[in-house]
Amino acid sequence: MSHPVALKRALISVSDKTGLVDFARALASRGVEILSTGGSAAALREAGLQVVDVAEITGFPEMMDGRVKTLHPAVHGGLLALRDNEAHRAAMAEHGIAPIDLLVVNLYPFEQTVARGADHADCxxxxxxxxxxMIRAAAKNHGFVSVIVDLADYDALLAEMDAQGGGTSLxxxxxxxxxAYARTAAYDAAVxxxxxxxxxxxxxxxxxxxGRLAQGLRYGENPHQRAAxxxxxxxxxxVATARQWQGKELSYNNINDTDAAFELVAEFDPAEGPACAIIxxxxxxxxxxxDTAIEAYRRAFDCDRTSAFGGIVALNRPLDGATAEEIVKIFTEVVIAPEADEDARRIFAGKKNLRLLTTGGLPDPRAGGMTFRQVAGGFLAQTRDNGHLEPAALRIVTERQPSESELADMLxxxxxxxxxxxxxxxxxxDLATVGIGAGQMSRVDSTRIGRRKSEDMAEALGLPLPLTIGAVVASDAFFPFADGIETLAEAGAKAVIHPGGSLRDDEVIAAADRLGLAMALTGQRHFRH
Known part of the structure; x- marks a missing residue:
């Protein structure tokens, strides 16, 4: 089976007919007989190609609205027969079954049908x-049969035939x-x-x-890891649907961070004004x-200028030239936005290492869907965190009520x-972060880190006071002890929003009252591990 197998007879049955006529004509010019079905056969005949209907070799017409046409021994025997097995050859001869050397099939557009919101019956x-x-049969018998399931492989097959004297190598x-097996697996997964x-x-x-391979990556999170x-x-x-206008190929970490940035900035409705996130x-x-994209970028940048160097910038509105001029003042890995105007693209064109992505829209932060994470021996599956907080759902639990501006900052x-x-x-x-503490084992440590970063930025900006004075604080989960409230009060914060639900909520609320803070409980947690 190691020698090339000549392609003399092909069965073509495709839903997506892109490039079909040219491909079939190329096969015919190489002496390949073509069998086909339904719309594929009609398209080929219309182009002037000779085609044998599958119904002619099965002895049965297509029936039941095309549901039954290739499920027949004349087809599957031609695909599955081992050419070097005497008993198989005898069975083919006895039942008049001719070998099929090439199968070309792309499947009914199930995924596209679901994506366009079709009803249950249509799906x-x-x-x-x-x-x-047929695909599984041909793939199983790959010792003798070639199977094409992707349009991208048409040219590769023709090149292989030319290199192998009209056949294909093992x-x-x-x-x-x-x-082929990956395609049928993906198809069944979608169903x-x-x-x-x-x-x-x-x-x-x-x-x-x-998934379908979008690109191979030079490496994963680290150079010794392979990735795609x-x-x-x-x-x-x-990032998966974006157009990349310029810059080097995205890395594993670029893709991960860009996704995080764009999902975050999408939390802010562009109809309510520009927003910028730096990751x-x-x-x-x-x-x-x-009020403007450039001002949103400047204010986001002023939260932590040191960390922003080499970061990812995401905007919820189209990128304009003035904002682009501001962004290129420091090194930035990736900028992602719904659109970018000509001035922005021209400015970025001079920065060959900066990647510019446009998406045509924003992800819906309230949409459903699943996320997955691998663990040893399995994976965890959960619905996307699409939790949304309406102002009316807040429960103010302190003596001091938050002001209107504090409430806006809390949300x-x-x-x-x-x-x-x-x-x-x-x-x-004032609708800008001034200190962020992330990924710590202790919530108090996160509180201190956010304060320290704010102090560092105040010093860098030449301000006399830490930026946290007069700020509000959001915590992704409840405060288990009053020490967290005391720490953020020491930083000058005036209001705090968190889920609540601790056994010591009363102590935490009492500490907020004693320190003159306003406190709102959400009843909703946002752990992100």
Missing amino acids: VENIDIGGPA AFRQRLAQI STWMAEAIGEQTPRRRVFA FYVTGEARPG KHANPCGVARA FAWNVAKHVKSNAIVYAK
Whole structure:
């Protein structure tokens, strides 16, 4: 089986007919007989190609609205027969079965049907049966049969035939078989995932997911780790769907951090004004809202200028030239925004190492969906954290009520804290972060770190007082002890928002009253590990 296998007979049955006629014409010019079905056969005949209907070799017409056409021994025998097995050859001769050397199938567009919001019946009708069966048969018999499931492999097959005297090598067929099995697995994964959602099965017995290779990466989080970027086909705007205008290829860490930045900035409705988030190592180092994009960027930058160097900048509105001029004053890895105007693109064009991505929209922070994390021997699956806090849901539990501006800052800081690694503490003032403490084992330590960073920035900006004076604080989870409240009060904070729910809530609230703080409880937690 190591020698090339000549391609004399091909079965073509495709849903996506892009490039079909040119490919089939190239096969025919190389002496390949073409069998086909339904719309594929019609398209090829219309182009003037000779085609044999599958119905001619099965002796049965297509029936049941095309549901039954290739499920027949004349087809599957031609795909599965071992050419070097005497008994198989005898069976083929006895039953008039001719070998099929090449199968070209792309499946009914089930994923696209679901993505466009089709009804249940339409989705069911777009579940392919004969296609996966043929693909699996051809892939199993890759010792003799070549199978194509992606348009991207048309040219590769033709090149292989030319290099192998009209045939294909075993190594080439093995690669095609692996691609084929991955495709049917991904297809079945899409069907089972849709069906679980359709019937309301929240914890299906088996959960599968699949991705399509978007790009190979030089390495993973570290140079000794291999990595690649796969996309699922989800229509959620973000790094996976973005257009890259310029700059080097994205790295593993770039992709991870850019996703974090864009998901954060999407929390802020662009209709309510520009917002900017600057991310470093998947944590925000500055977030702000303002009347203009350039001002939002400047205020986010002033939260932690040191950490912003080499970071990721995300905007919730189109990037303009003035903001681009400001961004390029320091080294930035990636800028992502819904759009970028010509001035911005021209300014960035002079910075060859800066990547500019545009997405055409923002991800919906309230949309559902699943997230996954691998653990040894398995993976964890959960719905996306799409928790949203309405102002009316806040419970003010202190004697002092927050002012209108404090309340706005509390809601702003709460949205930021949702995207900070736990334990998360966010100081904010005038709709801008002024200190962030992230990823600490102790909530008090996060409180102190946020304060210290604020003091460092005040000194860098030449301000006489820490930026945390008069600020509000958001905590992603409750304060287990009063010491956290005492620490943020020492930093000059005037109000705090957190979920509540500690056994010592009364002590924590009493400490806030004693220190003159306003406190709001959300009843909702935002751990991010």
